[in-house]
Amino acid sequence: MKQAMAAIVKPLPDHLFKVHGNSAEMRWEAMSGQGYHTPNDRFFVRNHTFTPLIDLITWRLRVHGAGVRCPREFSYEELRAMPSRTYDVAIECAGNGRRFYRTQQHDGAPGTQWGLGGIGVARWRGVPLRHLLKEVGVLPDAVDVLPTGLDAPFEDHGHVRRPLPIDKAMDDVLVAYEMNGVPLPADHGFPMRLVVPGWVGIASIKWLGDIEVSTTKLFTPWNTVFYADVTTQPVKSAFELAWNANLPVGAPHVLRGRSWSGQGRIVRVEVSLDGGLTWRKADHHGQHLARAWLPWHIEWAPQRTGTRLLMARATDETGTTQPLTRPRHPYGYHFDAVVQHPIHVVNG
């Protein structure tokens, strides 16, 4: 039987995902009852075109350019045999929360209308990019590192590729081949992807085929047009609840959520259950890692039925607190304002 080619390979059941064209947003209620990491079956997918199926036998990672002394190709086995590192790191789309420019601020931006589900935290294992660059003799005058994906060219812009400054490339970037203990799933970059902690998702190029190291600044549509001036992700928070969830009146509830920032560890989370009149400090549980997220909870026994707006705001270790509004952005990136999450308190 012939089937239409899907942009995403894994199943996208409606209770876990909201599909936006070639991409799929995680529903936040899908994190309820989960551990620290986002399971692979519910991790969001952001594809410029569609997930390619790559043959390991012929796949090679080519590392070359004026900034290296001995350019070469690496096979999958060669990379797997190198010393590996494991990082718990969030990947988040720069456009995560774009929808709220329109729904909360009445000044929308074009592009995928993500709610807050364009983020996930996984345990990534792979080879530090620094190690790979040393293997090919990275030169002191290297400036940029340009990873290119093997997925189909995007419109007339060529393959998805975005330069990374050499300092970041030599710092904490991973060439990852494992996600939460299994080989990278096709949709998340099999056989290898970059994982660039703290930075916008576009930096974490999937389906890596080529890495060029230059001795001059590089420019591609992904650092001049799309995602031009965005690097580090701002502070955000989400409740592990469905949009318009029903909560029984009178019963004690534990409201759970997570907060994150690309700039560092979350140090405080406050929740308002009355639309922003009063704020209470949330307690946190589980791991507390920089460049991933902080799970938190707060108890609440609503006494009246009706619709409420739940709000959570976090502060990170740089002292940045989520604002109530965010200045408009032409591409709708970096919506970090407090999100008003509607729920209905109903008779039990």
Ligand SMILES: Nc1nc2c(c(=O)[nH]1)N[C@H]1C(S)=C(S)[C@@H](COP(=O)(O)O)O[C@H]1N2
């Ligand atoms: N080759 C390639 N890499 C890519 C993309 C893409 O379309 N092609 N999308 C980028 C964007 S915009 C994001 S937000 C992340 C999403 O990673 P995920 O699909 O594993 O969640 O991958 C990035 N890497």
Ligand SMILES: [Mo]
């Ligand atoms: Mo993205």
